[in-house]
Amino acid sequence: MTERVVPPAERRRRRPTKQGVVLSEELIVATALRLIEEHGAEALSVRRLGRALGADPSSLYRYFRHTDDLLLAVADELIGRTLRDWRPTGDWRADLRDLGLRVHSGALGHPRAAVLSAYRVTGRAHEIQAVETILGVLRGAGFPDPEAVRVYHAFVDQALAFSALDAAGAALPKPARDAENAVWQATYARLPAGTHPNIAATARHLVADMRHSSYPTALEMLLSAAEARLFEIRGRA
Structure with missing residues (x-):
């Protein structure tokens, strides 16, 4: 086009x-x-x-x-689907957790489109609504405006980065995905403690955990850090 x-x-x-x-x-x-x-x-x-x-x-x-204009519209549609039936609860941490998981789940539902669009800024209606919504959650929680923007930036970048990463894996042909998952059992679980003591000690956990996305864990870490920062701000008020 x-x-x-x-x-x-x-x-x-x-x-x-x-x-x-x-x-x-x-x-x-x-x-x-x-x-x-x-x-x-x-x-x-x-x-x-x-x-x-x-x-x-x-x-x-x-x-x-042109095609890039259409791609931005596709990216904005994915954002819109994330927000379509979302409703705030008033608990800022629960609301951000839900939004983040929705973004990630939406990307895995359309992995090829997510890989193409996760890093784009659309400037379109759904993206504008998402920015307004997330900033509203943070400001409503009591974050001062500069801190609200910093947390917003980290939250969105983390969600989109994991979305792109995990979508890229999901877009692989199933035999390739299965082969990569098998490496943890076939290679890492067999490394001897004499040469790789840390891997050997944690091998069963690696095999169980590495086949899944770490986004939920990373999201909880980010929310905990944001909550600690909010407590610090309140303590100085």
Whole structure:
């Protein structure tokens, strides 16, 4: 896709496509998300999208200027799905934990799209809502504005980094994933204590733990550090 664009008022296609559907941004994004999961980054082409939608590829320019514009819309859709049925409880730590786990789970549900988009800043409606929501949780908990931003930054970067890391693993073919998991049992669990005492002492824990994401543990560590910082701030007030 190139830098062409149609004014918003003229974007909506009024006639059904060959498959009997009316094009919309939502339909294009949903189709792009499905194709990315099926075919990877190469799915983001006008020709492939047009074929999947039963539409003339040029009609996509009514909605998106180029493929990167579409990718940002896909990234924003993933954020929107995270927030869709989330409701705050008033417990800032529980609320952030829930949000973080939702971000991570959403990435694992669409691993190829997450790998492509986890590091992007969309500036779109769902991302703006997420930034507003998380900052609201932190400010409501009593974090001063500079601290709220620091914790927000660490929280979001941690969630997205683990999302990209674990999504990349989930996007591997199953035989490759199984082979990597088997290394902990086949290699690490057999290293002798004489040469590798620390690995040998913890081998059974490595075998059990390393096949799972460490994000929940890392998230709890971050929340504990944030809570300790909030206690410190309150103690000085």
